[in-house]
Amino acid sequence: MKEFDHQAGTRTGILLSNLGTPDAPTASALRRYLAEFLWDPRVIEMPRLPWWMILHGIILRVRPSRSAALYKKVWTSDGSPLLHIAEQQRQQIQVALGTDTPVVLGMRYGNPSIAQALTELKNQQVERLVVLPLYPQYSGATTGSTFDAVSAELQRWRWVPEVRFINTYHQHAGYIASLCESIGRHIERYGIPQKWLFSYHGTPKEYHLKGDPYFCYCQKTTQLVAERMGWSEEQYMTTFQSRFGKAEWLQPYTDMTLEHLPGQGVKSVAVICPGFSADCLETIDEIGRENKEVFMEAGGEQYHYVPALNDDISHIKALVALLEPHL
Numbered sequence: 423m424k425e426f427d428h429q430a431g432t433r434t435g436i437l438l439s440n441l442g443t444p445d446a447p448t449a450s451a452l453r454r455y456l457a458e459f460l461w462d463p464r465v466i467e468m469p470r471l472p473w474w475m476i477l478h479g480i481i482l483r484v485r486p487s488r489s490a491a492l493y494k495k496v497w498t499s500d501g502s503p504l505l506h507i508a509e510q511q512r513q514q515i516q517v518a519l520g521t522d523t524p525v526v527l528g529m530r531y532g533n534p535s536i537a538q539a540l541t542e543l544k545n546q547q548v549e550r551l552v553v554l555p556l557y558p559q560y561s562g563a564t565t566g567s568t569f570d571a572v573s574a575e576l577q578r579w580r581w582v583p584e585v586r587f588i589n590t591y592h593q594h595a596g597y598i599a600s601l602c603e604s605i606g607r608h609i610e611r612y613g614i615p616q617k618w619l620f621s622y623h624g625t626p627k628e629y630h631l632k633g634d635p636y637f638c639y640c641q642k643t644t645q646l647v648a649e650r651m652g653w654s655e656e657q658y659m660t661t662f663q664s665r666f667g668k669a670e671w672l673q674p675y676t677d678m679t680l681e682h683l684p685g686q687g688v689k690s691v692a693v694i695c696p697g698f699s700a701d702c703l704e705t706i707d708e709i710g711r712e713n714k715e716v717f718m719e720a721g722g723e724q725y726h727y728v729p730a731l732n733d734d735i736s737h738i739k740a741l742v743a744l745l746e747p748h749l
């Protein structure tokens with residue numbers, strides 16, 4: 423517990439956050455993880471009682487074993503890719519900022535939790551806090567929900583630190599430059615495809631209609647990258663992946679687009695997922711395997727996934743540049 427100290431200086435701590443991942447690729451760990459994730463009212467904006475019945479009556483009976491089988495495919499000896507990569511990002515940002523500015527990782531769902539991470543910062547006598555949710559494009563369902571979790575923990579503290587919350591970086595110059603660098607490396611290895619597909623995680627269309635800026639921020643990121651690369655409009659496209667449930671989600675859908683492109687004469691594509699700061703189930707399996715199968719079976723000839731920025735030096739530099747004005 424922090425005691426007041428007349429001599430102490432002002433110490434800033436950094437909380438990095440991402441979505442989180444199950445503790446293991448098993449049905450029981452998935453049930454725990456999905457129960458927390460899908461109960462978040464920022465994620466599923468449905469009246470609580472009917473949603474509780476659907477979640478506990480159907481989804482949590484069926485989905486955990488199905489999702490566990492998918493997670494098993496991407497799990498490595500280091501565990502979940504998302505968590506492992508986030509920890510590498512944390513370590514490198516820690517090295518860049520120096521030991522006097524502690525950098526901790528707290529996941530929105532599962533472990534290590536945001537509450538654990540904030541407690542660690544409190545134990546390190548932090549009086550100023552900078553929160554960086556690792557979602558480049560703000561959405562209420564992700565960044566907004568991270569804010570909820572941070573403030574829920576801080577509500578329990580007597581001495582609330584000074585807080586800065588970075589809520590979007592979809593047009594940050596360093597982030598855009600880092601995306602372009604990774605595309606450049608891809609071109610050196612594989613050449614230029616007929617079409618670049620920018621695939622972002624979807625959200626229900628209704629959230630967009632109610633004012634969530636996510637859809638527009640995704641378009642903006644694509645546009646900035648395309649401009650910097652000097653591409654014409656026929657060379658690229660923005661699509662949305664990872665639909666969940668029966669409602670309409672943001673369109674066009676990634677999988678349907680990939681199914682139709684070969685019929686329109688597009689036989690080679692490269693898919694890039696700028697909304698994922700780290701590779702995870704949704705990129706490695708859904709984009710790297712599942713959608714590749716869709717495209718090839720529809721007559722596609724060449725399909726590549728451009729990896730997420732992960733712990734690329736230019737990505738770490740961009741994240742540090744984002745933090746710097748707040749230090």
Ligand SMILES: C=CC1=C(C)c2cc3[nH]c(cc4nc(cc5[nH]c(cc1n2)c(C)c5CCC(=O)O)C(CCC(=O)O)=C4C)c(C)c3C=C
Binds near residue numbers: 466485504
């Ligand atoms: C990057 C931004 C993300 C948005 C926006 C987002 C919205 C969103 N997601 C679901 C449901 C699920 N997402 C799942 C996995 C998942 N989602 C994101 C990111 C965003 N989600 C990531 C990084 C991951 C992968 C986590 C990992 O451990 O690798 C899952 C779990 C997997 C599964 O069972 O299919 C679900 C479920 C909704 C409903 C939603 C918008 C409201």
Ligand SMILES: [Fe+2]
Binds near residue numbers: 623664
């Ligand atoms: Fe998701």
Ligand SMILES: [Fe+2]
Binds near residue numbers: 703708
């Ligand atoms: Fe998925």
